[in-house]
Amino acid sequence: MIEDREPIRVALLGCGTVGTEVLRLLREYPTEYAARTGAPVHVTGVAVRRPHKHPEVPEHLLTTDAESLVEGNADVVVELVGGIEPARSLLSRALHAGKSVVTANKALLAEHGSELYAAADANGADIYFEAAVAGAIPLLRPLRESLAGDRINRVMGIVNGTSNYILSAMDSTGAGYAETLEEAGQLGYAEADPTADVDGFDAAAKAAILASLAFHTRVTAFDVHREGISEVGAGEIQAARALDRTVKLLAICERVVDEDGSESVSARVHPAMIPRDHPLAGVSGAFNAVFVEAESAGQLMFYGQGAGGAPTASAVLGDLVAAARNVVVSGKGPRESAHAQLPVRSMDRTPTRYHISLDVADKPGVLSQVASMFNEHDVSISVVRQQGRGADASLVVVTHTASDAALRRTVDKIAGLSAVLEVVSVMRVEGEPS
Numbered sequence: 001m002i003e004d005r006e007p008i009r010v011a012l013l014g015c016g017t018v019g020t021e022v023l024r025l026l027r028e029y030p031t032e033y034a035a036r037t038g039a040p041v042h043v044t045g046v047a048v049r050r051p052h053k054h055p056e057v058p059e060h061l062l063t064t065d066a067e068s069l070v071e072g073n074a075d076v077v078v079e080l081v082g083g084i085e086p087a088r089s090l091l092s093r094a095l096h097a098g099k100s101v102v103t104a105n106k107a108l109l110a111e112h113g114s115e116l117y118a119a120a121d122a123n124g125a126d127i128y129f130e131a132a133v134a135g136a137i138p139l140l141r142p143l144r145e146s147l148a149g150d151r152i153n154r155v156m157g158i159v160n161g162t163s164n165y166i167l168s169a170m171d172s173t174g175a176g177y178a179e180t181l182e183e184a185g186q187l188g189y190a191e192a193d194p195t196a197d198v199d200g201f202d203a204a205a206k207a208a209i210l211a212s213l214a215f216h217t218r219v220t221a222f223d224v225h226r227e228g229i230s231e232v233g234a235g236e237i238q239a240a241r242a243l244d245r246t247v248k249l250l251a252i253c254e255r256v257v258d259e260d261g262s263e264s265v266s267a268r269v270h271p272a273m274i275p276r277d278h279p280l281a282g283v284s285g286a287f288n289a290v291f292v293e294a295e296s297a298g299q300l301m302f303y304g305q306g307a308g309g310a311p312t313a314s315a316v317l318g319d320l321v322a323a324a325r326n327v328v329v330s331g332k333g334p335r336e337s338a339h340a341q342l343p344v345r346s347m348d349r350t351p352t353r354y355h356i357s358l359d360v361a362d363k364p365g366v367l368s369q370v371a372s373m374f375n376e377h378d379v380s381i382s383v384v385r386q387q388g389r390g391a392d393a394s395l396v397v398v399t400h401t402a403s404d405a406a407l408r409r410t411v412d413k414i415a416g417l418s419a420v421l422e423v424v425s426v427m428r429v430e431g432e433p434s
């Protein structure tokens with residue numbers, strides 16, 4: 001009988017939005033977790049900061065001493081505290097003691113992932129982190145395991161629910177930034193410090209994890225070019241709408257191949273205009289979606305709830321079952337795969353496309369002045385649209401692909417032209433043939 005087997009002991013660190021749901025589900029379906037694991041799964045303690053705030057947790061499980069809980073008899077440590085410290089020290093301690101770890105902490109993995117992998121490897125423990133990227137969506141396991149026999153060329157997607165929730169609302173109802181951010185917080189999507197969401201830090205950490213797994217290369221959060229959504233205003237949303245596009249905060253990880261065949265990895269997070277008929281355009285609210293392009297598999301799309309207590313708990317519990325099962329059968333999960341060690345390309349040298357919207361003086365020759373700036377910087381133009389007369393004259397340009405640095409230099413030069421009254425919006429364009 002499975003119930004009679006030696007239980008797998010689980011220490012839970014943190015009992016906030018996600019931790020509460022993990023604990024609720026473990027207590028609601030013990031027979032199913034036991035059957036899937038091969039042994040009963042017992043929570044031996046829950047580390048929190050303020051015990052009186054957790055009436056839902058049996059009192060005998062609560063502790064404020066996370067260190068002692070980790071050092072105790074747990075087989076698996078589930079970390080749902082977030083942030084770098086004390087999570088880093090606690091997980092390092094657990095791994096060095098040979099205990100497997102399940103975490104949803106993208107910030108920690110994106111900065112210190114290699115150190116944790118090494119500790120896991122050296123001590124025969126596992127580290128699982130499906131919840132760290134795109135919440136409930138099974139994405140990291142497919143990258144780490146199912147696609148291990150393929151060659152991935154691109155991973156592009158919406159990986160931050162909070163900023164997507166805000167951009168979706170701005171686009172569909174014209175809602176304001178602050179009120180929507182507050183709603184996202186109340187719904188449990190936003191990080192404890194929501195600047196991590198709106199300034200792109202959360203998505204950049206996820207991009208680092210995705211790029212590392214996709215390209216078998218160590219990519220950290222510091223390698224990821226990052227721009228958030230704070231500069232996206234009604235002007236940008238309208239400019240996109242006028243061209244049948246919408247604005248999304250995208251994480252883009254690519255293998256870039258130069259003419260001489262040398263390869264590098266580019267990882268970036270920034271707002272971008274995508275066509276309204278692109279599958280990512282229809283991803284709204286806290287939903288996430290990620291495209292993966294692999295040499296043999298072709299295009300794959302992963303879609304689902306990227307944030308929220310229960311969806312994230314689903315991913316954590318899937319990992320917990322895997323880690324616990326490995327303890328039962330003395331098996332091992334996947335290790336770090338960083339054999340390719342491709343260089344990380346700077347944003348300046350990354351090929352991108354720009355959409356530029358300008359208010360211009362209604363005078364002959366404006367178009368040719370602007371066009372000559374593009375020529376000078378070797379940037380070719382894909383679309384030009386000149387609209388209005390007099391004070392309302394405007395010019396919209398969409399470029400072909402060029403290096404990001406050349407595009408930025410061109411915009412700076414154009415802004416300095418006397419005929420250009422205002423640069424209304426500048427945004428990168430993704431999701432359409434270049």
Ligand SMILES: NC(=O)c1ccc[n+]([C@@H]2O[C@H](COP(=O)([O-])OP(=O)(O)OC[C@H]3O[C@@H](n4cnc5c(N)ncnc54)[C@H](O)[C@@H]3O)[C@@H](O)[C@H]2O)c1
Pocket residue numbers: 013014015016017018019047048049050066079080081082083086104105106131132135188189190191192306307308309312
């Ligand atoms: N909320 C989501 O939608 C979501 C989705 C995916 C991943 N995550 C990740 O999951 C983790 C947890 O997120 P959350 O939304 O549940 O956060 P949360 O802020 O709701 O919960 C964290 C809890 O940890 C507690 N805590 C802080 N320091 C502690 C310590 N030293 N010892 C014990 N407890 C401590 C806090 O009091 C809080 O209750 C984070 O890494 C986050 O990035 C969250």
Ligand SMILES: N[C@@H](CCO)C(=O)O
Pocket residue numbers: 132134135159160161162163189190191197202306307308
């Ligand atoms: N704050 C994150 C949680 C999921 O990682 C988001 O909004 O997507």
Ligand code: NA
Pocket residue numbers: 130131132133134135136137138139140315
């Ligand atoms: Na996931």
